[in-house]
Amino acid sequence: MALSQGARPLRVYKETTQLLRYGILRQEPPWYRVVASVPPSTILVRTTPVEFGAPQDGPIAGDRRVKKSKRFFRPRHIQYPEDDLRKTFFADHPWELARPRILVEDSGNDSLNYDWSKLQQPGRALDGESVIQRQMWLMENENLSKSAAYDVARKEFYRLRMRSDIERRIAAEEARSVGAFFGKSHLQVGLELEEKALLAWKIKAQEAVARKQQRIEAMANPGSIDTETGDEDTTTDEAGSTGAPEVRVGQAEQSNT
Known part of the structure; x- marks a missing residue:
């Protein structure tokens, strides 16, 4: 067609x-x-919808001077109340991000299945998200301010972390008492690797300094090597020339006798 x-x-x-x-x-x-x-x-062109809260005395839709926003087709930024709490907590505790976490969830609202009247939850590892949910619960149910709820949840978090560290240390001591053997920790392995790297760097630095010192000495005394070689040759010639007349004198005495 x-x-x-x-x-x-x-x-x-x-x-x-x-x-x-x-x-x-x-x-x-x-x-x-x-x-x-x-x-x-x-009309196949999609028209720009009227924005809520726009001034009524603005340019009309048919005006050619009306320009579309560059961010018209971009998704709107969504902010949740937990985002600010997470930002504050992980800014104060950056090493919590290095701890392994389980990101698999049954749904996006798994935190609603727990009772956040207490920080420690059965079947859930203690992490920064627990502190955030506990802080949210205190703000909604105890009518605490953001900073006050953060202090309460943070102190509970510190207490439970110290308790778990003590339990782990006691378990390791009990295991060693019955003959268990533990390998090197991550800190010990890291320190050994760091020492090896520093030793290799020290050797390379010493070699570089030695080469640089040789170049400096060669540039400061460019004729030192040639002068020493010439002195050795002159000494050898003098020794040879002084030895020859003695032999001739001896031969002359033998001929006279």
């Missing part, structure tokens, strides 16, 4: 009807009867 490049949507149906009438098209296209019952719109 030959249509012009700038054909309008309404002309597609009319031209198709003419082609069917003259026998150029033998069968109706699948969309023919649908377009006949629901004709297409003449």
Whole structure:
């Protein structure tokens, strides 16, 4: 079906009807009867919706000077109350991000299945998210301010972390008492690797300093090597020249006798 490049949507149906009438098209296209019952719109460009809260005395929609915003098709920024709490907590406790965490959840609202009237939850590891949910519960149920709820949740978090550290240390001592052997910790392995790297760097630095010192000495005394070589050659020649006359004198005495 030959249509012009700038054909309008309404002309597609009319031209198709003419082609069917003259026998150029033998069968109706699948969309023919649908377009006949629901004709297409003449405007294919999506218009900009009216923004809520926009001034009423602004430029009208038909004005050519109206410009669309560059962020019109970008998703709107969504902010949750927990975002500010997470930002504060992890800024004060950056090493909590290095702890392994389980990110698999049954749904996006798994935190609602726990009772945050207490910080420690059965079946859930203690982490920064527990502090944030505990702080939210205190703000909503105890009517505490953001800073007061943060202090309460943070102190409970410190107390439980110290308790778990003590339990782990006691368990390790009990295991060693019955003959258990533990390998090197992550800190010990890291310190050994750091010492090896520093030793290798020290050797390379000493070699570089020695080469640099040699270049400085060579530039300061460029003829020292040639002078020493010339002195050795002169000493050898003098020794050879002084030894030859003594031999001649001895030969002359033997001939006279």
